[in-house]
Amino acid sequence: MNRPLHAIAVLGLLAASLPVACTAQQAPATATTASAAQAVTPPVATPLVTGLPDFTQLAKRVGPAVVNISAEMAPPERGGNGQVPPGLEDFLRQFGMPMPNMPDGPSSGGTSLGSGFVISDDGYVLTNYHVVEGADEITVTLSDRREFEAEVIGSDEQYDIALLKIDADNLRWLRAGDSASLQPGQWVVAIGSPFGLDHSVTAGIVSAVGRSNPYAGQQYVPFIQTDVAINRGNSGGPLLNTSGEVVGINSQIFSNSGGYMGVSFAIPIDLAMNAVAQIKETGEVRRGMLGVNIQSVTPDVAKAIGLPDSRGAMVSNVQPGSAADKAGIERMDVIRAFNGAPIGDFTDLPPVVGAVAPGSEAKVEVFRGGKTLKLDLVVGAQSAMGGPADPGGPAPASSSSEPSGANALGLAARELDPAMRQRLGVEAGEGVLLAEVDPAVARESGLRSGDVVVAIGRESVGSVADFNRELAGVEPGETVMLLIQRGGATQFVAVTAAEG
Numbered sequence: 001m002n003r004p005l006h007a008i009a010v011l012g013l014l015a016a017s018l019p020v021a022c023t024a025q026q027a028p029a030t031a032t033t034a035s036a037a038q039a040v041t042p043p044v045a046t047p048l049v050t051g052l053p054d055f056t057q058l059a060k061r062v063g064p065a066v067v068n069i070s071a072e073m074a075p076p077e078r079g080g081n082g083q084v085p086p087g088l089e090d091f092l093r094q095f096g097m098p099m100p101n102m103p104d105g106p107s108s109g110g111t112s113l114g115s116g117f118v119i120s121d122d123g124y125v126l127t128n129y130h131v132v133e134g135a136d137e138i139t140v141t142l143s144d145r146r147e148f149e150a151e152v153i154g155s156d157e158q159y160d161i162a163l164l165k166i167d168a169d170n171l172r173w174l175r176a177g178d179s180a181s182l183q184p185g186q187w188v189v190a191i192g193s194p195f196g197l198d199h200s201v202t203a204g205i206v207s208a209v210g211r212s213n214p215y216a217g218q219q220y221v222p223f224i225q226t227d228v229a230i231n232r233g234n235s236g237g238p239l240l241n242t243s244g245e246v247v248g249i250n251s252q253i254f255s256n257s258g259g260y261m262g263v264s265f266a267i268p269i270d271l272a273m274n275a276v277a278q279i280k281e282t283g284e285v286r287r288g289m290l291g292v293n294i295q296s297v298t299p300d301v302a303k304a305i306g307l308p309d310s311r312g313a314m315v316s317n318v319q320p321g322s323a324a325d326k327a328g329i330e331r332m333d334v335i336r337a338f339n340g341a342p343i344g345d346f347t348d349l350p351p352v353v354g355a356v357a358p359g360s361e362a363k364v365e366v367f368r369g370g371k372t373l374k375l376d377l378v379v380g381a382q383s384a385m386g387g388p389a390d391p392g393g394p395a396p397a398s399s400s401s402e403p404s405g406a407n408a409l410g411l412a413a414r415e416l417d418p419a420m421r422q423r424l425g426v427e428a429g430e431g432v433l434l435a436e437v438d439p440a441v442a443r444e445s446g447l448r449s450g451d452v453v454v455a456i457g458r459e460s461v462g463s464v465a466d467f468n469r470e471l472a473g474v475e476p477g478e479t480v481m482l483l484i485q486r487g488g489a490t491q492f493v494a495v496t497a498a499e500g
Contacts, residue, residue, distance in 0.1 A: 053187055053203075053242065055189055055201060055203055055242075058189060058240065058242065058244050059189075059191065059199075059201045061244050062174055062191065062238070062240060062244045063143060063191060063199055063201075064142075064143045064144075064172040065117055065118045065143075065171070065172040065173050065174045066115065066116075066117050066118075066143065066174075066191045066192065066199060066237060066238060067115070067116045067117060067118065067125060067140050067141060067142055067143070068113070068114075068115060068116075068140070068141040068193045068196075068198050069112075069113070069114045069115060069116045069125075069127055069131055069132065069138065069139070069140055069141075069150075069164075069236060070111055070112070070113055070138070070139045070141070071111065071112040071113075071114070071131060071132045071135035071137070071138050071139075072110075072111055072135060072136055072137040072138075072139075073110070073111075073112065073133075073134045073135045073136055074134075074136065112131055112132070112135065113193065113196055113232070113233050114127060114128060114131030114132075114192075114193070114233060114234075114235045114236040114237075115127065115131075115191075115192035115193050115233065115234055115235065115236045115237030115250070116131075116140065116164065116236045116237065117173075117174050117236075117237065117238045117246065118171050118172065118173040118174065119173055119174060119176070119273075119276070120171075120173050121169065121170055121171050121172075121173055122168075122169055122171070123148075123165055123166040123167060123168045123169065123171060124153075124163060124164070124165055124276075125140055125150065125163075125164040125165070125166060126161065126162075126163060126164075126236075126249065126272065126276065127161075127162050127164060127235075127236030127249075128160050128161065128162065128235045128236040128249065128251055128267075129155045129156060129157050129159070129160045129161055129162045130160055130235065130251075131162070131235050131236045132152060132155070132162050132164070133155075133157075135152075137149065138150040138151075138152065138164065140164065140166050141198075142168075142171075143198075143199065146168075148166035148167060148168055149166070150164040150165065150166050151164065151165045151166075152164055153165050153279060153280070154279030154280075154283050154284065154285075155279075156275055156279070156284075156285040158218060158219075158220050158221070158285075158287070158354075159218070159220065159221060159267060159271060159272065159275050159285060160218060160221070160249075160251050160267060161249065161267065161272050161275050161276070162236075163276050163279050163280070174238055174240075174244075174245070174246045175244075175245050175246070176245065176246050176269045176270075176273050177240075177241050177243065177245030177246055177247045177269060178245075178247070178270070179224065179247045179248055179268035179269045179270045179271075180268070180270055182206050182209050182224060182241075182247055182268075183206065183209070184205070184206050184207060184208055184209065185205055185206065186205060186206045186241070187203065187204075187205055187241075187242050188203070188204060188205065188206055188226055188228060188239050188240060188241060188247065188248075189201060189202070189203045189228070189239070189240045189241075189242075190202045190203070190204075190226075190228045190229070190230060190234060190237060190238070190239050190240070190250050190264075191237055191238060191240070192230075192233060192234035192235075192236070192237030192238075192250060193233040193234070193237070194229075194230075194231035194232060194233040194234050195231060195232060195233050196233055197233070200234075202228050202229040202230075203228060204226050204227040204228035204229070204264075205226065205227060206224060206225070206226055207225040207226055207227055207263070208224075208225040209222070209224055209225070210222040210223075210348070210351075211223040211224070211225045211265065212345070212347030212348065212350075212351065219347065219350040219351070220287060220350050220351050220354035220355075221267055221268075221271065221351060222268060222271070222348075222351040223251070223252075223265040223266065223267065223268075224239065224247070224248045224265065224266040224267075224268055225263065225264070225265055226239065226264050226265075226266065227262045227263070227264065228250075228264050229260055229264070230250050230252075230253050230260060230264040231253075231260055234250050235250060235251060235252075236249060236250070236251075237249070237250050238250070239266040246269045247266075247268070247269050248266030248267055248268055248269055249266055249267040249269065249272055250264065250265075250266050251265055251266055251267050252264070252265040253265070271355065274355070286357070286358055286381060286382060287353075287354035287355070287358070287381075287382040288353050288354055288355070288356035288357060288358050288360065288362075288379035288380065288381070288382065289322070289323065289353060289354070289358070289379070289380045289381060289382050290322065290323050290324040290329070290349075290353055290364075290377075290379070290380070291318065291319035291321075291322020291323050291324045291325060291380055292315045292316075292317065292318050292319070292322070292324045292329065292335075293315070293316045293317035293318075293489070293490060294313040294314060294315055294316065294335070294346045294349060295313070295314050295316050295346055295491050295492060296310075296313075296314070296345060296346045297310045297311065297312050297313070297314050297334055297346070298310060298494065300479060300494035300496070301314065301481070301492060301494045303479055303494070304479035304480065304481050304494045305332065305334070305367075305481065306370045307334060307367060311336060311342070311343065311344050311345075312334040312335055312336045312343050312344075312345075312346075312367065313334065313335045313343050313345070313346035313348070313349045314332065314333070314334050314335075314346070314492055315329060315330070315331055315332065315333045315334070315335065315366075316331065316332075316483060316490045316491050316492050317331060317490050318330065318331060322380055323377050323378055323379055323380035324377065326377065326378070327364065327375045327376065327377030327378075328375055329364065329366060329375065329377075330368065330458070331455065331458065331483065332368070332457065332458050332481060332483075332492060333366040333367065333368050334366060334367040334368075335349060335364060335365070335366050336365045336366065336367055336372070337364070337365035338352050338353060338362065338363075338364055338365075339352065339356065339362045339363055339364075340363070353379065354382065356379045357379070358379055358380060358381040358382070359378060359379065360378070360379050361376065361377070361378055361379075362376075362377055362378075362379050363375070363376055363377075364376075364377060407468070407471040407472070407474065408471065408474040408475065408476060408478070408497035408498070409438075409441060409471060409474060409480060409495050409497050410437065410438025410440070410441045410498070411434060411436065411437055411438070411441065411447070411471070411495075412434070412435050412436035413432040413433060413434055413435060413453060413464050413467045413468075414432065414433045414435045414464065415432060415433075415463065415464055416431055416432060416433050416452070420433070424452060424485070425488055426452055426454075426485065429462045430454060430460060430461075430462050431452040431453060431454045431461065431462065431485060432452070432453050432461055432462075432463065432464055432466070432467045433450065433451075433452055433453075434447065434448070434449055434450065434451045434452070434453060435449060436449060437449055437451075438498075440498065441495060441498075444495075444496070445493050445494065445495045445496075446493065447482070447484065447493060447495065450486075451484045451485070451486050452484065452485040452486070453467060453482055453483070453484060454483045454484070454485050454490060455482075455483035456470040456471065456480060456481070456482055456483070457470070457480065457481050474497050475497065476497050476498060476499040477496065477497060477499045478496070478497050479494050479495065479496045479497075480494070480495050480496075480497070481493070481494055481495075482494075482495055
C-alpha cells in the first residue's frame with residue numbers, strides 16, 4: 001500500500017498596515033487627520049504560530065529506543081482479509097464509510113514487519129498485537145543492527161498491544177508521557193519503519209482525542225487521531241510529544257483507497273501502560289463491565305423521552321445479575337456520565353468502563369422519566385458490551401394468527417408460535433412479530449416486517465393484545481419508543497404517528 005507522505009505547512013497570519021497616501025493637493029496631516037488615520041489602521045496582530053519546530057534533537061535522543069520487528073508466521077486459517085471482519089467491508093462500503101486499516105499484520109502469513117519501542121533498560125518492548133499475532137518466531141532489531149529473538153510476555157487484542165522481552169541489558173528506553181493531557185493542534189512525532197525504511201521520522205499534529213472505533217473491533221480504545229503519516233511498517237511504533245515522551249502507539253489508518261490519507265490513529269500510552277502493568281502482574285488484561293447493551297441517542301429518541309439534547313448512551317438491554325442490573329439500571333435509561341466522565345455518545349461508554357478495575361465502586365448518572373438519577377454500582381468483569389442492533393435479515397413471516405388491526409403508527413403484529421420463538425431466539429412470553437409496516441413509517445424509522453417488538457416504552461410486550469393496548473392511545477404526531485429485536489440484537493427505535 002503506497003501512501004505518500006503528507007506535506008505539512010503552518011501558515012502564519014500577517015497583518016498589513018494600510019498606508020495613508022498624500023497627494024500634492026493635500027495639506028500636511030494635522031493632528032486630527034493623523035488621529036483619523038490611526039483609527040482606520042488595524043493593529044499589528046501577534047502571530048499565534050511562530051516558526052516551524054525542529055525535530056532533529058528529538059530524533060537523535062529517542063531514535064535508539066525504537067526497534068524493528070519481524071514476525072514469521074504461517075498463513076492464518078480464518079475468513080476475511082485479516083484487516084476487516086467478514087461482512088463488515090460490504091457494510092461499510094454500502095454506507096460510504098471509510099475502511100479501517102491496520103497497516104501491518106498477518107493478513108496472508110509469511111513475514112509481518114512492524115515497529116516497536118523499548119520501555120525499560122532490561123529489554124521489555126512494546127508493540128501492537130496485530131503485528132505479532134499468530135507469530136511462530138519474532139525478531140527484534142535494534143538501531144545498532146543487533147538482532148534478538150523475542151518472547152511474547154502477554155498481549156491483548158482489544159487494546160491491540162503486545163509486550164515482548166528480549167535478552168539484553170543497558171538499553172536506551174522511552175519514557176511514557178501523559179496522553180490524557182493531549183489537545184488538538186499539539187505537535188506530535190512518529191518514528192518507525194514504513195515499508196521497511198527503518199527509523200523514518202514523520203510529524204504532524206493531534207487532530208482529535210477520544211476517538212472511538214467500534215468498527216475495528218476495539219470499542220475499549222479512545223484513539224488519538226493525528227495527521228502524522230503512518231504506513232505499513234509503522235504499526236507498533238511510538239507517537240511522541242515534543243519532549244520526546246511516548247504519548248501513543250501508532251496502530252491504524254482510515255482510508256477509502258488503502259493509502260495514507262491524513263487520518264491516523266494511535267493507542268493512548270496511559271491505557272497501554274496500564275495493560276502492561278496488568279500483564280506483568282497477572283499475565284492478562286482485565287476490564288470492567290456494566291452488563292448492558294447500548295445504542296446512540298438520536299434527536300428523535302431524545303424528543304420522545306424528553307431529553308434536552310442527544311448526549312448519552314441509551315440502554316436497550318440489561319443482562320440479569322450484571323453490575324447494571326444490581327445497581328437498578330433499566331431498559332430505556334440514558335447513561336449520561338460514568339464516574340464523573342460525561343458520555344457524549346454511546347461509543348464513549350465502553351472505554352471509560354473498561355478502564356475501571358473489576359470490583360471497583362463507581363457512580364453512574366442516568367436519565368429516566370424526565371429525571372436525572374445518580375446510582376452507585378460495583379463494576380463487574382469484562383464481557384461483550386453491545387452496540388447498535390445487527391442489521392440482519394428479516395424474520396420469516398408467520399401464519400399462526402391474523403395480523404392485529406391498524407393503529408396510529410401504521411403497524412400490525414402477529415403472535416409468535418413456539419417454533420418461531422426458538423428460531424429467532426425470543427424468550428417465551430416475550431415479543432410479537434411485525435407483520436405489516438406502513439411504507440412511510442418504514443422509510444422514516446427503518447422498521448420492517450419480520451422485526452420483533454419486545455417492548456413499547458418501558459412496558460414489555462408479550463402478545464398482540466399487549467401490543468394493541470400500548471398503542472391504543474397514541475395520538476397523531478406523538479413519538480413512541482419501540483424496542484426491536486433483529487438479528488439477535490435489540491435496539492430502541494423512535495416512531496412518530498402521522499398527523500392529519
